[in-house]
Amino acid sequence: MKPVRWIAPLLMAASTLPAQGTSRWVYFGRDHRLQYRADAQGNRIMDFSFAGYQGGGVPLPATPVAKTLSAVGGDNTSAIQAAIDEVSGRAPDARGLRGAVLLRPGSYEVAGTLTIGASGVVLRGSGSGDRGTTIKLTGPPHRFLDIRGSGAWEAVGNSTPITDAYVPAGIDSFQVERTAGLRVGDTVLVRRPVTEAWIHFMGMDTLVRDGKEQTWIKAGSFIRTDRAIQSISGNRIRLDVPLSDSFDSKFLNPPGPTLIKYTFPGRIAEVGVESLRVVAPGQDAPITEAQYTVLRMDAVIDGWAKDTVVQETQNSITVGAAAKRVTLDGIRIIHTLTHSGAAAPADFSLSGTQIFVNRCSVTGEGTWPVVTQATVTGPIVVLNFSSDARGVAPHQRWATGLLVDGGNLAHSTERTPGIAFSNRKTAGSGHGWDIGWGVAWNVTSPYLLVEQPPGSMNWCIGCSGRPVTTSGIPSGIFDSPDVPVTPSSLYLEQLRERLGDQAVRNIGYR
Template identity: 45%
Template sequence: MSNPIYLMYKIFAVIVSMSTWLGSAIAQHTATAQSKWIKQVGTGTLEYTHTDKGDRITDFSYAGYKGGGVRIPDVPSRVTIYPVAGDNTAHIQHVIDSVSQIPLHEGFRGAILLAPGSYSCSQTIRLAGNGIVLRGSGEASKIIMTGAPHVCFSVGEDVKTERVGKAVFITDPYVPSGAHQFTVADGGDFSAGDEIAISKPVTDSWVRFMGMNALVRDGKKQTWITGELVTERIVKAVKNNVIMITVPLTDSYDAGFTAPGTTVQKIKRTGEIQNIGLENLSIVAPEQSVTISQPHHSAIRVKGLADGWLRNLSISNTVNSIAVAGRRITLDNINIQHTASTIGAAKPADLSANGGQLLFNKCNIRGDNVFFLATGAKVNGPNVLLNCTFIGNGWIQPHQRWATGLLIDGCKVPDGGIDFMNRGEMGSGHGWSVGWAVAWNCVARSYLNQQPPGSFNWVIGSSGEQQQKAMPFDKEPLLPEGVYDSHNKPVLPLSLYLQQLKLRLGARALENIGY
């Protein structure tokens, strides 16, 4: 007999899918307004407005598997697993480890198919080798989480990044957000294909400029950010000390706040894995009514993965469900259902973005007292949440310590909010949580859109209540609002991400990702 929770969840997913389609169809016919910041002209070309310093809304189309617009492969199955009596953890792990020894062919070793059935698992299942896909048989393949609280699937391991060669300073007085290039003192050691770290020091002057130097909670000083902000990119070309990069920047670099300066240096990675997929199955945890500080079952932890995917997953009752640290990863059709809420003011994050070029596409969540999506500290994009629907008392909220380059595109949060905000002393001094973020043609109950010093956040073509607040725990002053453009009136293009992708790679790129 089918799992009743799963069936209820599938009905919810179908309803959400139908409502998303209908809403998109209606919006397509009613979206005739134009944004002041990005205008669609002619046959779909986009014209960008720049700030006085040259910043613009970035090109988010690089988010996703293989850098966006690439079809996720259907990898042939190598072996089929059938459930056994008792704990299936070692049974599944043994097959994964065995397939990990098969030689790679075009980047893959093969897929492991879980036959229909219920697989009780009391420990974490690990995917730590290149080129492996773990595939279920749809709703009939269920991982039943048992035993002590644990993570159901761990994908990848920690990556070590070593800086090699000499570090050179950026010489531009200001590099705007959205830029594809910058000038260095000496570009002679760099060439196309090099992976680089762009390292901006966190200086006292910048922390003061951001108003983050006086955070105090319970009589104790709270530290917002220390060290440096690092953006990793790949060199496209070098000409006359100008380094051009393949993916645009999602933050600005102001020499007035970065003395002695922002540096660029080649990097070498060890421990990163590639071409990992987890698809077409369900994960069922026991109902959990806990605080986030108590032990709990979580669904998936990804770290150290490049060019991978999670798709067609149904997840029930996990807490802090999916955390992704890696790059060029697609999460497609992830459906999360809660039958009980977590307890307390601190909320778990069902989707946690801790990497770059992440695409969350057509994800659905139903639950209360959650962050539907949160970002980690110092995360830089481009990261995209596309055509997702989240039902319940929760928030899309970049969470802490200066994430940059997030697009919320065509998403619906009818019972909750979308917040680009200064979290002040919340947590342990989360402070300004995000800059250079965009909500495009979204629907939410409310928005808290605040503008960090020297940066922008945009809510464009979206509908819902505008809120204005002080920092948490303060009554005043009210913080400056970010940009609201064409509020309560959808704009063209209907999807910023899809139009940017089409302009960069053509219509086939949209077909490759299901549009």
């Protein structure tokens, strides 16, 4: 087994890179506050600091222990699930916490999938080290833990059209036709239609593989951005978090972008898993076959996983489309077997919005360490991530608002670069343009692939590595190549400016 290269003191400096250069797109002004360059249409790099638990800068809670278990011989699934169910039946406290199920040190065989389906419940081990809590997955391949609410977004009332001819990426306000029935604090979906005109503009209506037309994103569908109303002034709506994409009426009408109020009664909150090790039997199976996996979080707001070591699982961590304000902190995934299939599994598969991946790592080869899925709207932040091979590769079908901030993506190749913001064309089933408005900031990797979609931008700022180019596809913006820039961490500086130094300390930095 390769040694795990992992350092996680209580407080870390923002980055180990010696920042020297200055970005042309985000830089300190004379007042030592960040200034943002915009293009002619007003598009700019967004404020990513809203990613994470409670919208960023809030420490993960120390949920009180409500039930304690010791390992038993044989399968522990039913005993652990019974404890989770018991705690789920308790009344929540004023913070919405019901309690933690604490697993004492030891080895727990688990042959089935555990489920947390109520707010305020945490599954906690006694540490991820050798003397802590080890979950040994047994039986047929399965997922260890589902943390999942129920249902979906439920529209309230009628939608209202967005009337601006162009809404730039990175801003947080726009005009609507009417505000009747809307209030500050309402949760809303900003709906961006997928039209044939936009698909054509993106060059995604000519994808053919083996003589068959490929569908990038289905015309007539919508890309949803989950937000809340911060303020209303006349017909101008200001959101709590900036938009990660632009809205150009030339390509989106009809029907045009809209805003609609929603509720999500089944979404659960204040849930997590922490301080344990999950070990699976070694497996080199095609991704179409059943696999040992670790965690899926969906229909969750304000959830987390932290201090968890994962060994030999595939497609280990999945954050679903209905997840919001989730932190993954100190997750270490270890592979001693190299996956050999044509299609590689993903260690961290990210959907949802306001997702924060902090100080996580992947050791071993043959996987995609971090991917985003289809039509994801950020902010999604990957801070100080490390991997042995490949790196961060938005996988398919137009994710927006991803920040890869710092980190060392070692041993990547020209074919599998450490950063891959690109047009995947007919790969998969027509993955096409996988990302717009993505930022790689002070990343170190041997190879960097950053391409420029129509009507959008992708940035590689202060990154060290060799740019990879593709014939016929324009390169993205390489700003201060091989010279790290200030601030050393964009996310942490944005967080500091918005909420103060304590917010940065709350998540383990200084």
